[in-house]
Amino acid sequence: MSSDPLVVIVGAGPAGMAAARTLVEGGLRPLVLEKGPTPGGRLWQRPATVDFERRLPGHDPDRAERGVSDFLGIVDRIDWYPGTTVLDATRDRLWALGSDGVIDQTPWDALLVATGALDRVVPLPGWTLAGVYTLGGAQAALKVHGCAVGRRVAFLGTGPLLWLAAAQHLAAGAEVALVADTSHRLGALPALPDLLSDPQRLALGLACFRIVRRAGVPIRLGVRAAIVEGNETVRAISVESRGGRRHFTCDAVAMGFGLVPQTQLLDLLDVPFDLVPTSGLWLPRTDRSGRTPVPRVYAAGDGARVLGGDAARLSGERAALAILEDLGRPTDPERVARLERELARQERFARGLARAFPFPAELEARTDDDTVVCRCEGVTAGAIASAVRTFGRHDVNAVKALTRCGMGRCQGRLCGPAAARIAARAAGVPLGEAGRLRAQPPIEPLPARARCMVTEPNG
Amino acid sequence: MEDLDDPIDGAHGRWVRLARARGESVPFTIDGIPVRGHAGQMLIAAILAVRPDFGCLPPDRRSRAGFCLIGLCQDCWVRLADGRRVRACTTPLEAGMAVRLDPSDESW
Numbered sequence: 001m002s003s004d005p006l007v008v009i010v011g012a013g014p015a016g017m018a019a020a021r022t023l024v025e026g027g028l029r030p031l032v033l034e035k036g037p038t039p040g041g042r043l044w045q046r047p048a049t050v051d052f053e054r055r056l057p058g059h060d061p062d063r064a065e066r067g068v069s070d071f072l073g074i075v076d077r078i079d080w081y082p083g084t085t086v087l088d089a090t091r092d093r094l095w096a097l098g099s100d101g102v103i104d105q106t107p108w109d110a111l112l113v114a115t116g117a118l119d120r121v122v123p124l125p126g127w128t129l130a131g132v133y134t135l136g137g138a139q140a141a142l143k144v145h146g147c148a149v150g151r152r153v154a155f156l157g158t159g160p161l162l163w164l165a166a167a168q169h170l171a172a173g174a175e176v177a178l179v180a181d182t183s184h185r186l187g188a189l190p191a192l193p194d195l196l197s198d199p200q201r202l203a204l205g206l207a208c209f210r211i212v213r214r215a216g217v218p219i220r221l222g223v224r225a226a227i228v229e230g231n232e233t234v235r236a237i238s239v240e241s242r243g244g245r246r247h248f249t250c251d252a253v254a255m256g257f258g259l260v261p262q263t264q265l266l267d268l269l270d271v272p273f274d275l276v277p278t279s280g281l282w283l284p285r286t287d288r289s290g291r292t293p294v295p296r297v298y299a300a301g302d303g304a305r306v307l308g309g310d311a312a313r314l315s316g317e318r319a320a321l322a323i324l325e326d327l328g329r330p331t332d333p334e335r336v337a338r339l340e341r342e343l344a345r346q347e348r349f350a351r352g353l354a355r356a357f358p359f360p361a362e363l364e365a366r367t368d369d370d371t372v373v374c375r376c377e378g379v380t381a382g383a384i385a386s387a388v389r390t391f392g393r394h395d396v397n398a399v400k401a402l403t404r405c406g407m408g409r410c411q412g413r414l415c416g417p418a419a420a421r422i423a424a425r426a427a428g429v430p431l432g433e434a435g436r437l438r439a440q441p442p443i444e445p446l447p448a449r450a451r452c453m454v455t456e457p458n459g
Numbered sequence: 460m461e462d463l464d465d466p467i468d469g470a471h472g473r474w475v476r477l478a479r480a481r482g483e484s485v486p487f488t489i490d491g492i493p494v495r496g497h498a499g500q501m502l503i504a505a506i507l508a509v510r511p512d513f514g515c516l517p518p519d520r521r522s523r524a525g526f527c528l529i530g531l532c533q534d535c536w537v538r539l540a541d542g543r544r545v546r547a548c549t550t551p552l553e554a555g556m557a558v559r560l561d562p563s564d565e566s567w
């Protein structure tokens with residue numbers, strides 16, 4: 001047994017994989033826990049078991065394959081546990097459910113959380129109908145399974161992923177009913193200087209926009225309201241923009257309004273969170289090096305700050321160097337400086353994106369009373385508002401206790417931000433006062449048949 | 460073409476295949492009806508290639524067909540005949556899997 005400190009990485013996407021490699025180079029043997037059956041994360045999700053006739057924009061299966069096989073090349077120098085779901089964390093231990101159905105614990109000396117992000121949704125009438133998917137979901141169906149999620153897919157939301165996903169579907173031969181963006185074209189202008197910090201990504205974004213336009217797909221910008229229509233299953237979507245309200249026949253909707261970092265583990269470890277006023281999201285406090293205010297706890301990739309796949313890889317590498325630095329191991333200051341420069345550039349680009357594609361807070365605040373906010377428990381916006389008024393409590397955790405909103409199987413991952421906004425609005429208080437849903441262990445559902453190997457609780 | 464997914468008689472799939480699947484075609488069943496999918500694809504893709512949804516599931520009995528497809532929304536849990544409940548978007552299809560979607564089935 002070596003007495004080297006044990007570094008645990010949660011999540012083997014671009015950030016976690018880059019961190020593992022850097023730690024191995026630094027002479028350590030990290031333990032890597034990944035929920036999925038294979039490494040790669042959402043960006044390089046595998047199995048890539050399909051062949052497209054044409055190249056999809058922004059999708060480079062060879063690069064994904066290289067990234068993943070690079071990682072698989074070092075698995076004998078790490079402890080690699082795919083199919084492992086982390087359930088709980090304390091300052092010195094992690095509990096996880098393994099692919100064998102056994103819950104076990106591991107100690108840790110340094111912990112890097114690289115758990116990725118989930119699409120942000122806005123509750124809209126009809127968004128719980130079968131056939132509505134997140135943008136990331138529609139993209140996964142396409143890239144991983146080679147399938148469109150319907151015969152005629154409408155895209156709704158805002159952000160680069162909206163246009164990328166729509167363009168990828170068109171390139172793959174899918175029928176696209178509509179691309180509806182809540183942002184205005186004019187909003188992109190002031191963002192341009194920041195967006196020029198990464199000309200390649202900007203060019204990809206513009207190329208996607210062109211693909212959609214050339215295909216003759218109806219485009220709506222500045223969308224103010226949207227309703228998904230159907231009974232049990234999607235039949236149409238109607239959107240309202242300056243040009244008025246219009247119906248578009250479709251049997252699937254892909255929607256997303258930016259991404260929400262998956263921060264449950266950081267929350268359990270008492271990392272402080274700050275409200276970002278522009279997006280209305282609470283994000284864990286981290287710096288460019290990936291350090292958090294909690295000693296020995298680090299965060300990287302979209303699970304900490306949503307900066308995109310390239311930045312995820314860089315931030316994973318940077319966080320691994322921070323871990324090595326903090327352990328008193330030698331690191332190359334020039335490499336650190338180069339990574340931080342690159343990350344600063346990606347942060348600037350992300351600022352540009354946030355400006356060009358602002359979160360549609362108005363759309364979220366105006367969720368009508370009958371609309372389901374919490375899809376797990378079927379709690380409506382009206383139920384939230386009336387609980388707030390009846391009991392005089394607007395803290396979103398109190399709202400959860402009163403209404404069951406956020407208490408279901410996804411633990412508020414989807415409804416949390418919207419529930420806070422609706423509660424704050426009903427109480428007439430600033431958004432920050434509604435707070436954020438606290439993470440509760442276990443942070444994922446676990447089967448009743450899971451066996452527990454932990455003999456001494458808190459031991 | 461051998462790589463086309465075969466819809467069950469009288470039903471239709473929700474998802475539309477746009478790219479050739481590399482995995483070999485393997486048999487599995489949905490409520491006892493034999494169907495085929497591709498080895499290695501996630502169960503959700505195999506089911507929705509031949510069915511429009513997973514049926515109506517508790518707690519609110521609305522019809523479901525997955526949502527996030529990355530294992531976070533928990534909207535895609537299905538039951539297997541051996542008693543296991545699995546998340547269809549993160550569980551690879553295996554030959555011979557017996558999926559139970561019909562809640563009136565006595566194994567519920």
Ligand code: FES
Nearest residue numbers: 526528530533548
């Ligand atoms: S579709 Fe969201 S967990 Fe499977």
